[in-house]
Amino acid sequence: MTTGRTAVTIVLAAGEGTRMRSASPKVLHPVAGQSLLSHVLAAVPNSSALAVVVGPDHDAVAREVRRVRPQASMFVQRERLGTAHAVLAARGAIAAGADDLLIAFGDTPLISAATFERLREALKNGAALAVLGFRAADPTGYGRLVVENNHLVAIREQDDAGPAECAISLCNAGVMAFDGSKALAILEKIGNANSKGEYYLTDAVAIVRDLGLEAVVIETSEDEVRGINTKAQLAEAERVMQTRLRKAALDAGVTMIAPETVFLSTDTTFGNDVTIEPFVVIGPGVSIADGAVIHSFTHIVHSSIGRNALVGPFARLRPGTSLGEGAKIGNFVEAKASTLDAGVKVNHLSYIGDTHVGAHANIGAGTITCNYDGYGKHKTEIGTGAFVGTNSSLVAPVKIGSGAYIGSGSVITRDVPDDAMAVERGQQINREGGAKRYRELKTRNKAPKSGS
Ligand code: UD1
Ligand code: CA
Numbered sequence: 001m002t003t004g005r006t007a008v009t010i011v012l013a014a015g016e017g018t019r020m021r022s023a024s025p026k027v028l029h030p031v032a033g034q035s036l037l038s039h040v041l042a043a044v045p046n047s048s049a050l051a052v053v054v055g056p057d058h059d060a061v062a063r064e065v066r067r068v069r070p071q072a073s074m075f076v077q078r079e080r081l082g083t084a085h086a087v088l089a090a091r092g093a094i095a096a097g098a099d100d101l102l103i104a105f106g107d108t109p110l111i112s113a114a115t116f117e118r119l120r121e122a123l124k125n126g127a128a129l130a131v132l133g134f135r136a137a138d139p140t141g142y143g144r145l146v147v148e149n150n151h152l153v154a155i156r157e158q159d160d161a162g163p164a165e166c167a168i169s170l171c172n173a174g175v176m177a178f179d180g181s182k183a184l185a186i187l188e189k190i191g192n193a194n195s196k197g198e199y200y201l202t203d204a205v206a207i208v209r210d211l212g213l214e215a216v217v218i219e220t221s222e223d224e225v226r227g228i229n230t231k232a233q234l235a236e237a238e239r240v241m242q243t244r245l246r247k248a249a250l251d252a253g254v255t256m257i258a259p260e261t262v263f264l265s266t267d268t269t270f271g272n273d274v275t276i277e278p279f280v281v282i283g284p285g286v287s288i289a290d291g292a293v294i295h296s297f298t299h300i301v302h303s304s305i306g307r308n309a310l311v312g313p314f315a316r317l318r319p320g321t322s323l324g325e326g327a328k329i330g331n332f333v334e335a336k337a338s339t340l341d342a343g344v345k346v347n348h349l350s351y352i353g354d355t356h357v358g359a360h361a362n363i364g365a366g367t368i369t370c371n372y373d374g375y376g377k378h379k380t381e382i383g384t385g386a387f388v389g390t391n392s393s394l395v396a397p398v399k400i401g402s403g404a405y406i407g408s409g410s411v412i413t414r415d416v417p418d419d420a421m422a423v424e425r426g427q428q429i430n431r432e433g434g435a436k437r438y439r440e441l442k443t444r445n446k447a448p449k450s451g452s
Helices: 036-043 058-067 081-089 091-095 112-126 185-190 203-210 231-251 434-445
Strands: 007-013 051-054 073-076 100-105 129-133 144-148 151-155 170-179 215-220 286-290 303-305 316-318 321-323 330-332 333-336 344-348 351-353 355-356 368-370 378-380 393-395 398-400
Touching: 007 036, 007 091, 036 051, 036 058, 036 100, 051 058, 051 081, 051 091, 058 073, 073 091, 081 091, 081 185, 081 203, 091 185, 100 112, 100 398, 112 129, 112 170, 112 215, 129 203, 151 203, 151 215, 170 185, 170 203, 170 215, 185 203, 203 215, 316 330, 330 333, 333 344, 351 355, 393 398
Parallel strands: 007 051, 007 100, 051 073, 129 215, 286 303, 303 321, 316 333, 330 344, 333 351, 351 368, 355 378, 368 393, 378 398
Antiparallel strands: 100 170, 129 170, 144 151, 144 170
Protein backbone atom coordinates (compact mmCIF):
# COMPACT_ATOMS: atom_id res chain seq x y z
CA MET A 1 0.00 0.00 0.00
CA THR A 2 1.16 3.49 -0.77
CA THR A 3 -1.21 5.20 1.63
CA GLY A 4 0.36 7.99 3.59
CA ARG A 5 2.46 9.09 0.62
CA THR A 6 1.39 12.13 -1.35
CA ALA A 7 1.48 12.17 -5.14
CA VAL A 8 1.27 14.56 -8.03
CA THR A 9 0.64 13.30 -11.56
CA ILE A 10 1.62 15.19 -14.69
CA VAL A 11 -0.17 14.16 -17.88
CA LEU A 12 1.50 15.28 -21.11
CA ALA A 13 -1.01 16.32 -23.74
CA ALA A 14 0.79 18.96 -25.77
CA GLY A 15 1.39 16.74 -28.78
CA GLU A 16 0.61 17.83 -32.31
CA GLY A 17 -0.45 14.42 -33.52
CA THR A 18 0.38 15.17 -37.13
CA ARG A 19 0.48 11.46 -37.97
CA MET A 20 -3.25 11.26 -37.18
CA ARG A 21 -3.85 13.40 -40.30
CA SER A 22 -6.58 15.26 -38.45
CA ALA A 23 -7.45 18.87 -37.68
CA SER A 24 -8.24 18.00 -34.06
CA PRO A 25 -5.59 17.43 -31.36
CA LYS A 26 -4.46 13.82 -31.01
CA VAL A 27 -5.49 13.39 -27.38
CA LEU A 28 -9.11 14.33 -28.19
CA HIS A 29 -9.63 11.41 -30.55
CA PRO A 30 -12.13 8.94 -29.08
CA VAL A 31 -11.79 5.42 -27.80
CA ALA A 32 -15.07 3.84 -26.67
CA GLY A 33 -16.75 7.19 -27.23
CA GLN A 34 -14.45 9.14 -24.86
CA SER A 35 -11.29 11.09 -25.63
CA LEU A 36 -7.89 9.40 -25.24
CA LEU A 37 -7.07 12.05 -22.65
CA SER A 38 -10.20 11.41 -20.56
CA HIS A 39 -9.26 7.72 -20.23
CA VAL A 40 -5.81 8.65 -18.94
CA LEU A 41 -7.22 11.27 -16.55
CA ALA A 42 -9.70 8.72 -15.21
CA ALA A 43 -6.85 6.27 -14.46
CA VAL A 44 -4.78 8.77 -12.46
CA PRO A 45 -5.05 7.88 -8.74
CA ASN A 46 -7.83 9.88 -7.09
CA SER A 47 -5.58 10.76 -4.19
CA SER A 48 -3.08 12.40 -6.52
CA ALA A 49 -2.94 16.09 -7.39
CA LEU A 50 -3.18 16.43 -11.15
CA ALA A 51 -1.40 18.70 -13.61
CA VAL A 52 -1.92 18.58 -17.37
CA VAL A 53 0.50 20.03 -19.91
CA VAL A 54 -1.30 21.35 -22.97
CA GLY A 55 -0.14 22.99 -26.18
CA PRO A 56 -0.61 26.67 -26.94
CA ASP A 57 -4.03 27.42 -28.49
CA HIS A 58 -5.30 24.02 -27.39
CA ASP A 59 -8.52 25.40 -25.94
CA ALA A 60 -10.46 22.24 -26.76
CA VAL A 61 -7.94 20.14 -24.82
CA ALA A 62 -8.17 22.52 -21.86
CA ARG A 63 -11.99 22.28 -21.95
CA GLU A 64 -11.79 18.50 -21.92
CA VAL A 65 -9.47 18.59 -18.88
CA ARG A 66 -11.88 20.89 -17.04
CA ARG A 67 -14.82 18.63 -17.93
CA VAL A 68 -13.18 15.42 -16.71
CA ARG A 69 -11.06 16.65 -13.77
CA PRO A 70 -12.18 20.19 -12.86
CA GLN A 71 -9.60 20.48 -10.07
CA ALA A 72 -6.63 19.77 -12.34
CA SER A 73 -4.10 22.53 -12.84
CA MET A 74 -2.98 23.25 -16.39
CA PHE A 75 0.35 24.32 -17.79
CA VAL A 76 1.11 25.43 -21.34
CA GLN A 77 4.18 24.12 -23.14
CA ARG A 78 4.85 26.99 -25.57
CA GLU A 79 7.35 25.17 -27.76
CA ARG A 80 7.26 21.46 -28.38
CA LEU A 81 10.82 20.58 -27.40
CA GLY A 82 10.34 17.04 -26.10
CA THR A 83 8.81 15.05 -23.26
CA ALA A 84 11.23 16.25 -20.55
CA HIS A 85 10.68 19.84 -21.64
CA ALA A 86 6.93 19.21 -21.40
CA VAL A 87 7.27 17.86 -17.85
CA LEU A 88 9.24 20.93 -16.82
CA ALA A 89 6.48 23.14 -18.18
CA ALA A 90 4.64 21.93 -15.07
CA ARG A 91 7.53 22.95 -12.82
CA GLY A 92 5.08 24.59 -10.43
CA ALA A 93 3.37 21.25 -9.79
CA ILE A 94 6.71 19.49 -9.22
CA ALA A 95 8.00 22.20 -6.91
CA ALA A 96 4.97 21.69 -4.65
CA GLY A 97 6.99 18.67 -3.50
CA ALA A 98 4.83 15.55 -3.30
CA ASP A 99 6.41 12.24 -2.20
CA ASP A 100 5.77 10.70 -5.61
CA LEU A 101 5.86 12.39 -9.02
CA LEU A 102 3.95 10.36 -11.63
CA ILE A 103 4.21 11.08 -15.35
CA ALA A 104 1.77 9.76 -17.94
CA PHE A 105 1.18 10.45 -21.64
CA GLY A 106 -2.20 11.62 -22.87
CA ASP A 107 -2.02 9.20 -25.79
CA THR A 108 -1.99 5.88 -23.87
CA PRO A 109 -5.71 5.45 -23.09
CA LEU A 110 -5.63 1.85 -21.87
CA ILE A 111 -3.58 2.53 -18.76
CA SER A 112 -5.13 1.42 -15.45
CA ALA A 113 -5.11 2.96 -11.98
CA ALA A 114 -3.56 -0.20 -10.51
CA THR A 115 -0.45 0.27 -12.63
CA PHE A 116 0.24 3.71 -11.15
CA GLU A 117 0.06 2.08 -7.73
CA ARG A 118 2.59 -0.59 -8.76
CA LEU A 119 5.05 2.13 -9.79
CA ARG A 120 4.52 3.98 -6.51
CA GLU A 121 5.18 0.76 -4.63
CA ALA A 122 8.65 0.62 -6.23
CA LEU A 123 9.40 4.15 -5.00
CA LYS A 124 8.29 3.19 -1.54
CA ASN A 125 10.79 0.33 -1.73
CA GLY A 126 13.65 2.75 -2.40
CA ALA A 127 13.89 3.33 -6.14
CA ALA A 128 14.45 6.92 -7.29
CA LEU A 129 12.74 6.16 -10.61
CA ALA A 130 10.29 3.45 -11.70
CA VAL A 131 9.65 3.03 -15.43
CA LEU A 132 6.72 1.11 -16.87
CA GLY A 133 7.95 -1.38 -19.47
CA PHE A 134 6.36 -3.93 -21.79
CA ARG A 135 7.41 -6.56 -24.32
CA ALA A 136 6.45 -5.19 -27.73
CA ALA A 137 5.44 -7.57 -30.52
CA ASP A 138 6.93 -4.93 -32.83
CA PRO A 139 9.17 -2.50 -30.90
CA THR A 140 9.61 -0.11 -33.85
CA GLY A 141 9.22 3.50 -32.70
CA TYR A 142 9.35 2.81 -28.96
CA GLY A 143 12.22 3.67 -26.62
CA ARG A 144 14.17 0.49 -25.68
CA LEU A 145 14.94 -0.36 -22.05
CA VAL A 146 18.60 -1.20 -21.67
CA VAL A 147 19.01 -3.61 -18.74
CA GLU A 148 22.47 -4.73 -17.49
CA ASN A 149 22.94 -7.20 -14.64
CA ASN A 150 19.28 -6.84 -13.74
CA HIS A 151 19.59 -3.07 -13.48
CA LEU A 152 17.85 -0.59 -15.77
CA VAL A 153 20.72 1.58 -17.01
CA ALA A 154 19.28 3.59 -19.90
CA ILE A 155 16.43 4.11 -22.33
CA ARG A 156 17.42 4.47 -25.96
CA GLU A 157 15.05 6.13 -28.43
CA GLN A 158 14.60 4.42 -31.79
CA ASP A 159 16.49 7.07 -33.76
CA ASP A 160 19.51 6.91 -31.44
CA ALA A 161 19.65 3.13 -30.99
CA GLY A 162 22.34 0.94 -32.53
CA PRO A 163 21.47 -2.47 -34.05
CA ALA A 164 21.93 -4.36 -30.77
CA GLU A 165 19.69 -1.93 -28.92
CA CYS A 166 17.11 -2.01 -31.72
CA ALA A 167 16.82 -5.76 -31.18
CA ILE A 168 15.62 -5.23 -27.59
CA SER A 169 11.90 -5.96 -27.28
CA LEU A 170 11.49 -4.54 -23.76
CA CYS A 171 10.10 -1.05 -24.37
CA ASN A 172 9.28 2.15 -22.53
CA ALA A 173 5.55 2.54 -22.01
CA GLY A 174 5.94 6.20 -21.19
CA VAL A 175 4.59 6.06 -17.65
CA MET A 176 7.17 6.87 -14.98
CA ALA A 177 7.29 7.54 -11.26
CA PHE A 178 10.00 9.70 -9.67
CA ASP A 179 10.98 10.12 -6.05
CA GLY A 180 9.42 13.56 -5.59
CA SER A 181 12.30 14.90 -3.52
CA LYS A 182 14.82 14.23 -6.31
CA ALA A 183 12.70 14.69 -9.44
CA LEU A 184 13.41 18.35 -10.19
CA ALA A 185 17.19 17.96 -9.88
CA ILE A 186 17.09 14.92 -12.20
CA LEU A 187 14.83 16.57 -14.79
CA GLU A 188 16.95 19.71 -14.91
CA LYS A 189 20.03 17.68 -15.86
CA ILE A 190 18.37 16.39 -19.06
CA GLY A 191 19.95 17.85 -22.20
CA ASN A 192 19.04 17.68 -25.88
CA ALA A 193 22.10 16.05 -27.41
CA ASN A 194 20.30 13.49 -29.56
CA SER A 195 19.37 13.06 -33.21
CA LYS A 196 16.13 15.05 -32.82
CA GLY A 197 17.58 17.78 -30.60
CA GLU A 198 14.73 17.23 -28.12
CA TYR A 199 14.73 17.04 -24.32
CA TYR A 200 13.94 13.36 -23.75
CA LEU A 201 12.31 12.32 -20.50
CA THR A 202 13.83 8.92 -21.11
CA ASP A 203 17.32 10.32 -20.41
CA ALA A 204 16.29 10.49 -16.74
CA VAL A 205 17.26 6.84 -16.37
CA ALA A 206 20.95 7.32 -17.20
CA ILE A 207 21.06 10.41 -14.96
CA VAL A 208 19.58 8.47 -12.05
CA ARG A 209 22.27 5.80 -12.52
CA ASP A 210 25.04 8.44 -12.69
CA LEU A 211 23.81 9.81 -9.39
CA GLY A 212 24.24 6.34 -7.91
CA LEU A 213 20.48 5.95 -7.46
CA GLU A 214 18.27 3.04 -8.47
CA ALA A 215 16.00 2.95 -11.54
CA VAL A 216 13.69 -0.05 -11.92
CA VAL A 217 11.35 -1.48 -14.56
CA ILE A 218 7.83 -2.50 -13.74
CA GLU A 219 6.45 -4.68 -16.53
CA THR A 220 2.94 -4.72 -17.90
CA SER A 221 1.14 -6.08 -20.97
CA GLU A 222 1.47 -4.38 -24.32
CA ASP A 223 -2.29 -3.94 -24.51
CA GLU A 224 -2.30 -1.69 -21.46
CA VAL A 225 0.17 0.79 -22.84
CA ARG A 226 -0.46 1.01 -26.55
CA GLY A 227 0.51 4.55 -27.49
CA ILE A 228 -1.60 6.19 -30.18
CA ASN A 229 0.35 7.97 -32.91
CA THR A 230 -1.73 6.86 -35.93
CA LYS A 231 -5.35 6.05 -36.86
CA ALA A 232 -4.39 2.38 -37.16
CA GLN A 233 -3.17 2.44 -33.54
CA LEU A 234 -6.40 4.23 -32.56
CA ALA A 235 -8.44 1.41 -34.07
CA GLU A 236 -6.23 -1.13 -32.29
CA ALA A 237 -6.80 0.60 -28.94
CA GLU A 238 -10.56 0.58 -29.60
CA ARG A 239 -10.37 -3.16 -30.18
CA VAL A 240 -8.57 -3.73 -26.89
CA MET A 241 -10.94 -1.43 -25.00
CA GLN A 242 -14.07 -3.06 -26.47
CA THR A 243 -12.75 -6.52 -25.60
CA ARG A 244 -12.32 -5.33 -22.00
CA LEU A 245 -15.77 -3.73 -21.84
CA ARG A 246 -17.50 -6.78 -23.34
CA LYS A 247 -15.78 -9.10 -20.90
CA ALA A 248 -16.79 -6.89 -17.98
CA ALA A 249 -20.39 -6.83 -19.23
CA LEU A 250 -20.47 -10.63 -19.64
CA ASP A 251 -18.95 -11.05 -16.17
CA ALA A 252 -21.70 -8.77 -14.83
CA GLY A 253 -24.31 -11.14 -16.30
CA VAL A 254 -25.25 -9.43 -19.55
CA THR A 255 -26.31 -11.91 -22.24
CA MET A 256 -24.65 -11.29 -25.62
CA ILE A 257 -24.60 -14.10 -28.13
CA ALA A 258 -22.20 -12.20 -30.38
CA PRO A 259 -20.32 -9.85 -28.04
CA GLU A 260 -17.73 -9.11 -30.72
CA THR A 261 -20.43 -7.17 -32.63
CA VAL A 262 -21.59 -5.07 -29.66
CA PHE A 263 -19.92 -1.72 -28.91
CA LEU A 264 -20.03 -0.35 -25.38
CA SER A 265 -18.79 2.70 -23.47
CA THR A 266 -16.75 2.78 -20.29
CA ASP A 267 -19.70 4.27 -18.39
CA THR A 268 -22.42 1.88 -19.62
CA THR A 269 -24.27 0.40 -16.63
CA PHE A 270 -26.32 -2.80 -16.58
CA GLY A 271 -28.90 -4.31 -14.26
CA ASN A 272 -29.44 -8.05 -13.96
CA ASP A 273 -30.52 -10.22 -16.89
CA VAL A 274 -29.99 -7.64 -19.59
CA THR A 275 -29.82 -9.01 -23.13
CA ILE A 276 -28.02 -7.27 -25.97
CA GLU A 277 -28.49 -8.80 -29.39
CA PRO A 278 -25.84 -8.65 -32.14
CA PHE A 279 -24.82 -5.38 -33.82
CA VAL A 280 -25.75 -2.85 -31.18
CA VAL A 281 -23.84 0.39 -30.54
CA ILE A 282 -24.06 1.91 -27.07
CA GLY A 283 -22.43 5.33 -26.78
CA PRO A 284 -21.68 7.32 -23.62
CA GLY A 285 -24.14 7.90 -20.79
CA VAL A 286 -26.37 4.83 -21.09
CA SER A 287 -27.90 2.82 -18.27
CA ILE A 288 -29.89 -0.37 -18.90
CA ALA A 289 -32.01 -1.74 -16.08
CA ASP A 290 -32.91 -5.32 -15.11
CA GLY A 291 -34.43 -7.54 -17.76
CA ALA A 292 -34.25 -5.04 -20.62
CA VAL A 293 -33.62 -6.38 -24.12
CA ILE A 294 -31.78 -4.38 -26.77
CA HIS A 295 -32.55 -5.94 -30.13
CA SER A 296 -30.15 -5.89 -33.08
CA PHE A 297 -29.00 -2.82 -35.01
CA THR A 298 -29.89 -0.35 -32.29
CA HIS A 299 -27.92 2.82 -31.52
CA ILE A 300 -28.23 4.43 -28.07
CA VAL A 301 -26.50 7.42 -26.46
CA HIS A 302 -27.12 9.34 -23.19
CA SER A 303 -30.33 7.48 -22.39
CA SER A 304 -31.76 5.35 -19.62
CA ILE A 305 -33.62 2.12 -20.32
CA GLY A 306 -36.07 0.98 -17.65
CA ARG A 307 -36.67 -2.49 -16.26
CA ASN A 308 -37.92 -5.01 -18.80
CA ALA A 309 -38.04 -2.42 -21.57
CA LEU A 310 -37.65 -3.66 -25.14
CA VAL A 311 -35.73 -1.62 -27.70
CA GLY A 312 -35.34 -2.23 -31.43
CA PRO A 313 -34.45 -3.86 -33.72
CA PHE A 314 -33.30 -0.78 -35.69
CA ALA A 315 -34.06 1.79 -32.99
CA ARG A 316 -32.20 5.02 -32.36
CA LEU A 317 -32.27 6.57 -28.90
CA ARG A 318 -30.66 10.01 -28.87
CA PRO A 319 -29.58 12.07 -25.84
CA GLY A 320 -32.12 12.55 -23.09
CA THR A 321 -34.34 9.56 -23.78
CA SER A 322 -35.72 7.83 -20.72
CA LEU A 323 -37.79 4.64 -20.99
CA GLY A 324 -39.96 3.50 -18.11
CA GLU A 325 -40.55 -0.05 -16.95
CA GLY A 326 -41.76 -2.34 -19.71
CA ALA A 327 -41.78 0.39 -22.36
CA LYS A 328 -41.45 -0.79 -25.95
CA ILE A 329 -39.58 0.95 -28.73
CA GLY A 330 -39.87 -0.95 -32.00
CA ASN A 331 -38.23 -0.92 -35.39
CA PHE A 332 -37.31 2.34 -37.13
CA VAL A 333 -38.24 4.47 -34.14
CA GLU A 334 -36.14 7.48 -33.16
CA ALA A 335 -36.50 9.20 -29.80
CA LYS A 336 -34.74 12.29 -28.42
CA ALA A 337 -35.05 14.30 -25.20
CA SER A 338 -38.20 12.39 -24.31
CA THR A 339 -39.55 10.55 -21.31
CA LEU A 340 -41.71 7.53 -22.01
CA ASP A 341 -43.37 6.27 -18.86
CA ALA A 342 -44.05 2.65 -17.91
CA GLY A 343 -45.67 0.44 -20.51
CA VAL A 344 -45.64 2.98 -23.35
CA LYS A 345 -45.57 1.39 -26.80
CA VAL A 346 -44.01 3.00 -29.86
CA ASN A 347 -43.74 -0.03 -32.04
CA HIS A 348 -43.00 1.16 -35.56
CA LEU A 349 -41.59 3.97 -37.69
CA SER A 350 -41.98 6.99 -35.40
CA TYR A 351 -40.11 10.10 -34.30
CA ILE A 352 -40.65 11.15 -30.69
CA GLY A 353 -38.77 14.33 -29.77
CA ASP A 354 -39.04 16.73 -26.78
CA THR A 355 -42.02 14.72 -25.60
CA HIS A 356 -43.42 13.28 -22.41
CA VAL A 357 -45.57 10.20 -22.93
CA GLY A 358 -47.71 9.11 -19.99
CA ALA A 359 -47.88 5.50 -18.82
CA HIS A 360 -49.38 2.89 -21.15
CA ALA A 361 -50.03 5.28 -24.01
CA ASN A 362 -49.94 3.63 -27.43
CA ILE A 363 -48.26 5.50 -30.26
CA GLY A 364 -49.28 4.16 -33.68
CA ALA A 365 -46.97 3.46 -36.59
CA GLY A 366 -45.66 6.50 -38.40
CA THR A 367 -46.48 9.00 -35.66
CA ILE A 368 -44.30 12.09 -35.79
CA THR A 369 -43.96 14.73 -33.10
CA CYS A 370 -43.29 17.89 -35.12
CA ASN A 371 -41.06 19.53 -32.53
CA TYR A 372 -39.19 22.00 -34.73
CA ASP A 373 -40.70 24.93 -36.61
CA GLY A 374 -37.47 26.03 -38.20
CA TYR A 375 -36.71 28.43 -35.33
CA GLY A 376 -37.19 26.68 -32.00
CA LYS A 377 -37.96 23.33 -30.41
CA HIS A 378 -41.37 22.77 -28.79
CA LYS A 379 -42.76 20.19 -26.43
CA THR A 380 -45.43 17.57 -26.85
CA GLU A 381 -47.32 16.12 -23.91
CA ILE A 382 -49.20 12.86 -24.36
CA GLY A 383 -51.39 11.80 -21.45
CA THR A 384 -51.60 8.48 -19.66
CA GLY A 385 -53.32 5.78 -21.68
CA ALA A 386 -53.77 7.95 -24.77
CA PHE A 387 -54.01 6.26 -28.16
CA VAL A 388 -52.41 7.99 -31.14
CA GLY A 389 -53.62 6.48 -34.43
CA THR A 390 -51.12 5.62 -37.14
CA ASN A 391 -49.57 8.23 -39.38
CA SER A 392 -50.48 11.15 -37.14
CA SER A 393 -48.50 14.38 -36.90
CA LEU A 394 -48.52 16.11 -33.52
CA VAL A 395 -47.49 19.71 -34.13
CA ALA A 396 -45.80 21.02 -30.98
CA PRO A 397 -46.39 22.72 -28.68
CA VAL A 398 -49.40 20.48 -28.17
CA LYS A 399 -51.03 18.45 -25.44
CA ILE A 400 -52.95 15.21 -25.88
CA GLY A 401 -55.09 14.51 -22.82
CA SER A 402 -55.13 11.28 -20.81
CA GLY A 403 -57.21 8.59 -22.42
CA ALA A 404 -57.65 10.68 -25.57
CA TYR A 405 -57.87 9.01 -28.96
CA ILE A 406 -56.35 10.45 -32.15
CA GLY A 407 -57.80 9.19 -35.44
CA SER A 408 -55.28 7.83 -37.92
CA GLY A 409 -53.72 10.30 -40.30
CA SER A 410 -54.58 13.36 -38.23
CA VAL A 411 -52.48 16.51 -38.12
CA ILE A 412 -53.04 17.71 -34.56
CA THR A 413 -52.28 21.40 -33.99
CA ARG A 414 -54.58 22.12 -31.02
CA ASP A 415 -54.69 20.55 -27.57
CA VAL A 416 -56.96 17.52 -27.18
CA PRO A 417 -58.89 17.25 -23.87
CA ASP A 418 -58.80 14.14 -21.68
CA ASP A 419 -60.86 11.26 -23.10
CA ALA A 420 -61.72 13.21 -26.28
CA MET A 421 -61.51 11.73 -29.76
CA ALA A 422 -59.77 13.99 -32.27
CA VAL A 423 -59.98 13.35 -35.99
CA GLU A 424 -58.44 15.79 -38.42
CA ARG A 425 -58.70 14.71 -42.04
CA GLY A 426 -60.88 15.09 -45.15
CA GLN A 427 -64.25 13.31 -45.20
CA GLN A 428 -64.29 9.96 -46.99
CA ILE A 429 -66.65 9.79 -49.99
CA ASN A 430 -67.84 6.42 -51.39
CA ARG A 431 -69.29 6.63 -54.96
CA GLU A 432 -71.35 3.49 -55.58
CA GLY A 433 -70.14 1.68 -58.75
CA GLY A 434 -67.56 4.39 -59.35
CA ALA A 435 -64.62 2.04 -59.81
CA LYS A 436 -66.51 -0.03 -62.40
CA ARG A 437 -67.47 3.09 -64.39
CA TYR A 438 -63.87 4.27 -64.28
CA ARG A 439 -62.56 0.97 -65.69
CA GLU A 440 -65.14 0.97 -68.50
CA LEU A 441 -64.20 4.50 -69.50
CA LYS A 442 -60.51 3.61 -69.59
CA THR A 443 -60.91 0.38 -71.63
CA ARG A 444 -63.20 2.10 -74.17
CA ASN A 445 -60.57 4.80 -74.87
CA LYS A 446 -57.58 2.46 -75.06
CA ALA A 447 -57.40 -1.02 -76.62
CA PRO A 448 -55.31 -3.48 -74.59
CA LYS A 449 -51.68 -3.91 -75.73
CA SER A 450 -51.14 -7.00 -77.85
CA GLY A 451 -48.33 -9.48 -77.47
CA SER A 452 -47.18 -8.53 -73.98
C1 UD1 B 1 7.58 8.28 -26.25
C2 UD1 B 1 8.87 7.91 -25.51
C3 UD1 B 1 9.25 6.48 -25.90
C4 UD1 B 1 8.11 5.56 -25.52
C5 UD1 B 1 6.81 6.01 -26.16
C6 UD1 B 1 5.65 5.22 -25.59
C7 UD1 B 1 10.27 9.90 -25.11
C8 UD1 B 1 11.42 10.69 -25.60
N1 UD1 B 1 9.94 8.84 -25.87
O1 UD1 B 1 7.81 8.28 -27.66
O2 UD1 B 1 10.43 6.09 -25.17
O3 UD1 B 1 8.45 4.23 -25.92
O4 UD1 B 1 6.54 7.39 -25.89
O5 UD1 B 1 4.44 5.52 -26.24
O6 UD1 B 1 9.74 10.21 -24.08
N2 UD1 B 1 4.48 15.54 -25.64
C9 UD1 B 1 4.37 16.84 -25.19
N3 UD1 B 1 5.31 17.76 -25.52
C10 UD1 B 1 6.39 17.45 -26.28
C11 UD1 B 1 6.52 16.11 -26.73
C12 UD1 B 1 5.55 15.19 -26.41
O7 UD1 B 1 3.40 17.17 -24.50
O8 UD1 B 1 7.22 18.35 -26.53
C13 UD1 B 1 3.47 14.55 -25.25
C14 UD1 B 1 2.62 14.05 -26.41
O9 UD1 B 1 1.40 14.74 -26.48
C15 UD1 B 1 2.35 12.61 -26.03
C16 UD1 B 1 3.52 12.23 -25.15
O10 UD1 B 1 4.14 13.43 -24.73
O11 UD1 B 1 1.14 12.50 -25.27
C17 UD1 B 1 4.53 11.35 -25.89
O12 UD1 B 1 5.02 12.03 -27.02
P1 UD1 B 1 5.18 11.29 -28.41
O13 UD1 B 1 5.68 12.27 -29.40
O14 UD1 B 1 3.96 10.54 -28.74
O15 UD1 B 1 6.38 10.29 -28.04
P2 UD1 B 1 6.78 8.93 -28.75
O16 UD1 B 1 7.60 9.23 -29.95
O17 UD1 B 1 5.58 8.08 -28.91
CA1 CA C 1 3.33 8.34 -28.54
